[in-house]
Amino acid sequence: MNCVQIELGDRSYEMQIGPSILKKMLGDVQGPAMFVVDDNVMPLLGNVISFGGEQTLMTMFASETNKTMGSVEKIWDAMLNAGHDRETTLVAIGGGIVGDVGGFAAATYMRGVELIQVPTTLLAMVDASIGGKTGVNTKRTRSNGSEIMGKNLAGAFWQPKKVIADIQMLQSLDARQLRCGIAECVKHAMLGNPVLLTFIESNAAAILNCELEVMEELVFQSASIKAKVVSRDEREGGERALLNLGHTFAHAMEPMPELDLLHGEAVSIGLVAAACCSEALGMVGVGFVDHMREVLTKLGLPSRMQTALPVSEFVSMMKLDKKNKGGQMRLVLPEGDCGAVITDGVDLETISLALRAVGAC
Ligand SMILES: NC(=O)c1ccc[n+]([C@@H]2O[C@H](COP(=O)([O-])OP(=O)(O)OC[C@H]3O[C@@H](n4cnc5c(N)ncnc54)[C@H](O)[C@@H]3O)[C@@H](O)[C@H]2O)c1
Known part of the structure; x- marks a missing residue:
């Protein structure tokens, strides 16, 4: 144990x-x-x-x-x-x-x-x-x-x-529910844990088969990351907000009945949208988004929405996000090879571009 x-x-x-x-x-x-x-x-x-x-x-x-x-x-x-x-x-x-x-x-x-x-x-x-x-x-x-x-x-x-x-x-x-959990593990890995990201990539088949030993290690490593962040910032005054990587987008997509997305699937698309913002802002290298899409696809997770809804629908939902301060949009965005930062005041143009890149119109 x-x-x-x-x-x-x-x-x-x-x-x-x-x-x-x-x-x-x-x-x-x-x-x-x-x-x-x-x-x-x-x-x-x-x-x-x-x-x-x-x-x-x-x-x-x-x-x-x-x-x-x-x-x-x-x-x-x-x-x-x-x-x-x-x-x-x-x-x-x-x-x-x-x-x-x-x-x-x-x-x-x-x-x-x-x-x-x-x-x-x-x-x-x-x-x-x-x-x-x-x-x-x-x-x-x-x-x-x-x-x-x-x-x-x-x-x-x-x-x-x-x-x-x-x-x-x-x-x-259910296999779909299992994949939803994997999306959160990928999110944890993206918060500065390349070892976990490599573990997930190289054990993708065993994870999708739900092999006990691999799953115990996956849960242990992933839960340890969350535990450390929570221990340092219990009430989300700062660092804990990093755990929302991909979630501002995901929370806007998940409630849309047309999209038929489970939470983890919305998180998966949200991770790609956040990566698109970072790429547009020069915070990650060129090719970062493609690599993200590749990893998520290997794990059977979606990287774009199947139905095109207007960008404005998502933006109005995102404006309600609990992280926002003083009417300014606050997003968690990937930075560097493996890491993320809390970013204030991301402009609407970049957000719209990211939403279009994951299938909004
Ligand atoms: N509190 C937090 O910090 C936090 C973090 C992430 C997500 N969430 C919330 O968690 C929810 C999503 O959780 P979830 O993905 O576990 O979904 P869920 O609770 O809906 O469970 C998914 C499905 O799996 C079934 N199920 C549960 N355990 C099973 C098992 N062992 N075998 C077979 N079926 C089983 C459930 O009945 C349900 O149909 C969302 O509402 C999200 O907002 C909360």
């Missing part, structure tokens, strides 16, 4: 990573607990969890449209009805959606109860379960008057007391 330490003073915690570790690790959860389990994960658990008298189970259908305050309220209600108080531990078992919603319920129930994150997708293992960001989507109106969700616009920082990543869980993951 591998362990990653998230150093946050008196809120430090450990992430445990290994195959078939869930039963043993969850065995430590004694006393009152609220288990919020992803619908699709429930059948995989078998006899992994046994519910005692003080433990309550609720399952949740994981979808972005269900990542709402309504779902948080359902968890609060279930906890209240079962008589849970502040001594209860909420255990969120599932992908990033269950982790974010369950985490927000834990942050807010009776002003906060302990949380254990049990990520079951690659994306949740390397990203969503680490660092304490929890939250839900909110509704907003699109330029054509239709309703669209604003991604993660309400939430809280709430660190778990433990993260358990059972690599065996990845075996049942």
Whole structure:
């Protein structure tokens, strides 16, 4: 088993990573607990969890449209009805959606109860379960008057007391979902970790086959990068914003129903768009974007949108990004061979050019 330490003073915690570790690790959860389990994960658990008298189970259908305050309220209600108080531990078992919603319920129930994150997708293992960001989507109106969700616009920082990543869980993951997690690993590598980028490139086939040993190493290396960044900047006052590489573009693309993109797929296209900005601004060498596209394609990830939507649609979404300051667009852009910087005031022309390069019109 591998362990990653998230150093946050008196809120430090450990992430445990290994195959078939869930039963043993969850065995430590004694006393009152609220288990919020992803619908699709429930059948995989078998006899992994046994519910005692003080433990309550609720399952949740994981979808972005269900990542709402309504779902948080359902968890609060279930906890209240079962008589849970502040001594209860909420255990969120599932992908990033269950982790974010369950985490927000834990942050807010009776002003906060302990949380254990049990990520079951690659994306949740390397990203969503680490660092304490929890939250839900909110509704907003699109330029054509239709309703669209604003991604993660309400939430809280709430660190778990433990993260358990059972690599065996990845075996049942749909290939498309697996690739979404790989996109976040590529993002972590692009933040200044050429060793991880080489590992991903040279083990692409084994990763796509979800081979246990390679996956454990991938999760360990990738989660370690996120853990270090979070330890240095828990509340995203500075460096943590780097983890949003590709995400400003991705958050604008992901809610568009016409594009039919999962989060990781939008991140993949977002990484290319960010690279296009950097190339246009002379921050990376010529050929950087082509190399990015090549790596992502090898991993079965998209590097452009399949339906052309107007640039203005994306720009209006990007203006709402939480990183923006004083009305100025703030983007994370690749710099040099392998690295990224937070860049303020990128001009609209460069952003439009990048959006067109990934398929906008
Ligand atoms: N909090 C953060 O820091 C953070 C970081 C990155 C992403 N996120 C959020 O995470 C969400 C995406 O997470 P995700 O990619 O895990 O998606 P997800 O939670 O939707 O899970 C993807 C699908 O896989 C299913 N699933 C989960 N585990 C499975 C398993 N072991 N076997 C078979 N099926 C399984 C789920 O039911 C779902 O259908 C987004 O909402 C994103 O905003 C949060």
